[in-house]
Amino acid sequence: MRLPLLALLAKEPAHGYELKQALEQTFGNAYPSPNIGQIYVTLGRLEKDGLVRAVDVEQSNRPNKKVYFLTADGREALETWVDEPTEGPRVRDEFFMKLVLAPLTGIADRMALINRQRRHYLSLMRDLTELAERTDPGDRVALLLIEGATLHLQADLDWLERCQEDLVS
Amino acid sequence: MTVLRTLNLVRIYQNGGVPVPAVRGVDFTVEAGEFVAIMGPSGSGKSTLVHMLGGLDQRTSGEIWLDGKRVDTLSESAWAVLRRRKIGFVFQFYNLVTNMTVADNVELPALLAGMSSREARERREYLLGELGLTERAYAAPAELSGGEQQRVALARALANGPRLLLADEPTGNLDSRNTRDVLKLLGEVHGNGQTVVVVTHDAKVASKADRVVTLSDGMIVDDASMRRRRFPPGSAGDVVELHG
Numbered sequence: 001m002r003l004p005l006l007a008l009l010a011k012e013p014a015h016g017y018e019l020k021q022a023l024e025q026t027f028g029n030a031y032p033s034p035n036i037g038q039i040y041v042t043l044g045r046l047e048k049d050g051l052v053r054a055v056d057v058e059q060s061n062r063p064n065k066k067v068y069f070l071t072a073d074g075r076e077a078l079e080t081w082v083d084e085p086t087e088g089p090r091v092r093d094e095f096f097m098k099l100v101l102a103p104l105t106g107i108a109d110r111m112a113l114i115n116r117q118r119r120h121y122l123s124l125m126r127d128l129t130e131l132a133e134r135t136d137p138g139d140r141v142a143l144l145l146i147e148g149a150t151l152h153l154q155a156d157l158d159w160l161e162r163c164q165e166d167l168v169s
Numbered sequence: 170m171t172v173l174r175t176l177n178l179v180r181i182y183q184n185g186g187v188p189v190p191a192v193r194g195v196d197f198t199v200e201a202g203e204f205v206a207i208m209g210p211s212g213s214g215k216s217t218l219v220h221m222l223g224g225l226d227q228r229t230s231g232e233i234w235l236d237g238k239r240v241d242t243l244s245e246s247a248w249a250v251l252r253r254r255k256i257g258f259v260f261q262f263y264n265l266v267t268n269m270t271v272a273d274n275v276e277l278p279a280l281l282a283g284m285s286s287r288e289a290r291e292r293r294e295y296l297l298g299e300l301g302l303t304e305r306a307y308a309a310p311a312e313l314s315g316g317e318q319q320r321v322a323l324a325r326a327l328a329n330g331p332r333l334l335l336a337d338e339p340t341g342n343l344d345s346r347n348t349r350d351v352l353k354l355l356g357e358v359h360g361n362g363q364t365v366v367v368v369t370h371d372a373k374v375a376s377k378a379d380r381v382v383t384l385s386d387g388m389i390v391d392d393a394s395m396r397r398r399r400f401p402p403g404s405a406g407d408v409v410e411l412h413g
Contacts, residue, residue, distance in 0.1 A: 111385075111390055111391075115383065115391040115393070118208075118381075118383065118391065118393075119381075119391075119393045119395075122372060122375055122376055122381055122393070122395060125373060125375070125376035126376040126377075126395060128376075129352070129376045129377065133353075147345060150372075150373060153372060154371070154372050154373075157372050158370075161208075161209070161210045162210075164210060164385060165210045168385065
């Protein structure tokens with residue numbers, strides 16, 4: 001949450017509620033709607049770290065509101081984030097542990113583990129397929145997120161197949 | 170009602186006098202209206218199995234029953250008649266007739282199955298429309314991209330309203346948008362009662378199926394009913410939770 005907020009503030013200073021709205025507008029359905037408390041807590045931490053500063057703006061008939069803007073340090077942190085390659089998700093090594101250790105435990109054989117895992121992935125895939133069908137075709141961000149999840153799942157299934165070929169025979 | 174049943178189906182190829190078993194005793198039943206996906210590593214016998222089910226490869230031993238009739242003993246010409254009437258087959262490589270237009274490729278099986286030319290044309294228009302190919306109707310297969318040819322092959326396989334649709338990697342060469350069109354059509358014909366058996370690597374295709382059968386080394390190692398979850402995810406935001 002920290003860096004997306006910095007990115008929004010790089011465009012223009014804003015108060016907490018505006019940031020919530022901007023996040024919703026940008027990501028549509030693709031991200032769970034952030035709660036306003038979470039946003040204020042994050043802004044407080046960013047302020048403490050010197051990445052944003054707040055100024056009180058007087059409002060008639062209402063309490064002052066805090067408008068946040070990006071500091072030079074904040075911009076630097078944002079640039080570092082944007083410039084860095086991002087770690088990809090890792091192989092699901094907990095399942096792999098189970099699979100490799102299965103013959104030692106005597107609790108389940110490998111084929112049974114692989115079959116159960118495949119069924120699980122396929123039911124996740126079914127959820128994603130249904131979700132893609134229900135998603136507004138104009139919501140590119142949401143559809144790309146779903147497609148990303150789909151491709152990861154396909155890779156998990158392909159890898160499961162490789163495990164099946166090499167460990168079960 | 171059972172559409173398809175195999176009993177201890179075996180296929181052994183001879184490779185320079187060395188027997189190579191591809192399918193090693195498959196017992197498999199498909200009920201009317203079921204959508205079954207067959208998965209498994211390459212070389213596990215999936216394609217061989219589905220080719221035998223369509224009469225395109227000879228079994229070594231065992232039995233195949235289609236609509237209550239034994240078919241593994243049929244001659245090639247009897248199989249050809251059966252395919253014309255009851256089976257739609259989508260090949261991995263599209264096998265379109267090169268000197269006929271897309272429209273004619275799709276209408277031909279409908280006409281051969283006994284539809285009137287008007288029915289055949291309407292069926293073709295519907296299928297090509299669903300697959301986003303209306304504007305390509307009068308093109309020759311050679312003018313189409315691989316993805317377009319593959320979708321035409323699916324339209325052709327569905328043209329005669331087959332009792333059983335068999336498909337070997339029907340989305341193998343498609344990008345994600347074309348895959349979506351193919352999935353939508355498969356879902357639609359399945360919804361209308363079409364029985365479908367599809368060999369696939371593509372989990373998106375498998376996720377549309379009622380059942381996923383997994384082969385390994387020529388044998389069935391898993392046969393899973395795909396039940397719907399009670400609480401499917403509500404929005405794309407949940408994907409992050411699902412898979413984060």
